[in-house]
Amino acid sequence: MRTTTKRLLPLFAATAVLGMFGASGAALAEGHGGGHDATTLEAHLTELNDSGASGTAWVTVEGNEVTVKMENTGLLAGSPHAQHIHIGGENQCPDPDMEGSGEDGAIQVSDAHHDYGDIATSLTTEGDTSPDSGLAVDRFPVGDDPYERTIEVSDEVAADIVDGKGVIVIHGVDHNGSGEYDGDVVSDLDPELPSEATDPAACGTLDVSQMGAWPEGGAETGSGTTAGIEQSGAMLAGGGLLTAAAAGAFALRRRSTESTQV
Template identity: 60%
Template sequence: MRKALALPTVALAAAAFPLLTATGASAHEGSHSYQADLGSLNDSGATGTAMVTLDGTTATVMIEASGLLEGAPHAQHFHFGAAGACPTPDDDENGDGWVSVTEATEDYGAIGTSLTTTGDTSPDSGLAIDRFPTDGELSYERTLEVTPDVAASFEAGTAVLVLHGVDKDGSGTYDGTVMSDLDPSLPMEATAPAACGPLAASQMGAAPSGGAETGGGATAGTEQHAALAVGAVALVGAAAAGTVAARRRQAADQA
């Protein structure tokens, strides 16, 4: 079942990211550490800490987070290309009680790296629902390659870590009456950002507290997988479109 959903999702998502395949500025040489304090979004209750050690385009990523929905996949990404900030409740432009992916993109930008547990980490895997952590108490560690554009965004201060998936009503599953901005057949809980933190240069070089295990329960939460897979193409498309719009506005302001 999951293969039937995931394969067309990846194929379609690849077409949605022509802007993110171009090479960017050369990555900064040498090893540097960056840290993010993850704050809760959309009343998720999720918080955490992340540490990234970047050596050229090789990133060692450690994330510790809590307060997420247990047994459901939580997509997590490096975002880049916008303001390098996290949204606030004021970004709920339509007043539906949610800061949606569309409303948040101007703050944190498009997907640059998908922090999957195994395999591909490109934007094509933005919602590879069988390869994201499913733990409520998340502990993640992986060494992976990022693109030169993403590496440059760390140095520029515009890289942001975002975790998705919110059980806002406490029902134990992704549901609710407010539907996703990415696909009206999905509940907003399935795709909304749950925790966010800008990645700032760190002088500490220390890992987040707690054990670091790759991913967590990649085969768990299968009841949530179909809903997230349907929204994958819409998620990556909305992120790319939002970044283009933000850049056009910046160019207009400078004109």
């Protein structure tokens, strides 16, 4: 109990500091032109190919650093799931009811390309994150394993994600319910793999977090969109006092980062 109290104290201090700058945190957001602003985006992943999979991804972009956190459910247990940020096409997820070129109309990788384009970043657990690692099956999460990693991307990819062009796709669908990737249809991405290993299982577009998600109504009438971006980090933390504390910590971290960049 004592340890818990100690650990919380800096958070309460951060809350107090946040209070001095006003509940919106906007004061901290204004008045700096040169630094990198952090943008937080969210994707709600829904199933493709009747996979039963769904999930949420939170992405923060700050300069060339992209932090991705994902929590998923319903993915095939015990098997790796390739996952990427796609950019291009119509920057959207395919219609889950579309007729694909796979077995019984399953949506394959090439079927969805028109909607969400190429792999921009491979969300591997370690090592390379370029499109080259798109099928590095030994470096992707297994089953519903949660994911969190900060990766470096190009200026262009960072800008595209901030512009809302990113689509998160998780691959790997057990169409025949065998408990593993198998079947006669080969992947249209790699003929060495069964199509089940690469068919998309869930998809969600990365959209900038909205003010509407902020739990305390007052901030919504505050000083505009910049405040929304400031607070989006806090939305991830949940409701109540801890959210306010996290917002303070978030703002403080940003401020210290900026001072080293001047």
